[in-house]
Amino acid sequence: SQELEQSPQSLIVQEGKNLTINCTSSKTLYGLYWYKQKYGEGLIFLMMLQKGGEEKSHEKITAKLDEKKQQSSLHITASQPSHAGIYLCGADRNQAGTALIFGKGTTLSVSS
Amino acid sequence: EPEVTQTPSHQVTQMGQEVILRCVPISNHLYFYWYRQILGQKVEFLVSFYNNEISEKSEIFDDQFSVERPDGSNFTLKIRSTKLEDSAMYFCASSEAGTGFNSPLHFGNGTRLTVT
Numbered sequence: 137s138q139e140l141e142q143s144p145q146s147l148i149v150q151e152g153k154n155l156t157i158n159c160t161s162s163k164t165l166y167g168l169y170w171y172k173q174k175y176g177e178g179l180i181f182l183m184m185l186q187k188g189g190e191e192k193s194h195e196k197i198t199a200k201l202d203e204k205k206q207q208s209s210l211h212i213t214a215s216q217p218s219h220a221g222i223y224l225c226g227a228d229r230n231q232a233g234t235a236l237i238f239g240k241g242t243t244l245s246v247s248s
Numbered sequence: 249e250p251e252v253t254q255t256p257s258h259q260v261t262q263m264g265q266e267v268i269l270r271c272v273p274i275s276n277h278l279y280f281y282w283y284r285q286i287l288g289q290k291v292e293f294l295v296s297f298y299n300n301e302i303s304e305k306s307e308i309f310d311d312q313f314s315v316e317r318p319d320g321s322n323f324t325l326k327i328r329s330t331k332l333e334d335s336a337m338y339f340c341a342s343s344e345a346g347t348g349f350n351s352p353l354h355f356g357n358g359t360r361l362t363v364t
Contacts, residue, residue: 166348169353173291178339178356179291181353181354231348232348234298235281235293237293238292239290240290
């Protein structure tokens with residue numbers, strides 16, 4: 137079965153600094169999704185990547201999917217306290233595309 | 249912005265009791281899901297539902313669990329005889345199309361189930 141590994145597990149950065157979170161799959165990804173979760177709350181959709189080499193940006197967050205479609209990165213530029221939370225990558229559970237599985241998440245803390 | 253609504257936000261039940269967790273998906277969405285997150289662990293897939301039937305389920309979703317769309321708006325998860333290990337946050341999600349069509353899931357804020 138497909139597994140998603142995220143690194144690092146947790147991250148503390150100073151406000152204004154850049155950071156990168158990685159997500160690696162044991163198998164080829166059919167679709168890669170990034171979500172953010174605040175503690176005790178639901179998951180908020182950030183971005184979705186489909187094609188090898190694809191890159192998307194929204195505000196200060198950029199997500200990339202490598203050419204082989206087995207690794208994705210999420211980059212935050214000039215981090216702010218509002219970026220704090222748990223970032224999860226998700227991927228199609230199988231080729232039929234009827235559900236997502238998630239990595240364990242990366243906890244981001246931003247100190248001011 | 250449309251959102252997925254879950255009730256109750258917190259449910260406490262005794263071991264062996266039946267619980268029903270309720271969800272109102274986004275109105276034009278066709279696919280519905282339940283996930284759970286045990287405290288400190290990852291978000292785990294339970295079941296997906298489309299066209300009034302289960303489209304996929306995980307090994308967690310055993311005979312103790314069932315899902316239903318009793319009317320045009322609600323989507324429920326029933327646990328027949330709760331166990332201590334069922335204590336978790338349960339998330340409902342919906343999507344316009346299947347994830348194979350690159351349709352993102354939209355999640356509710358969850359129901360925290362505590363089994364005592």
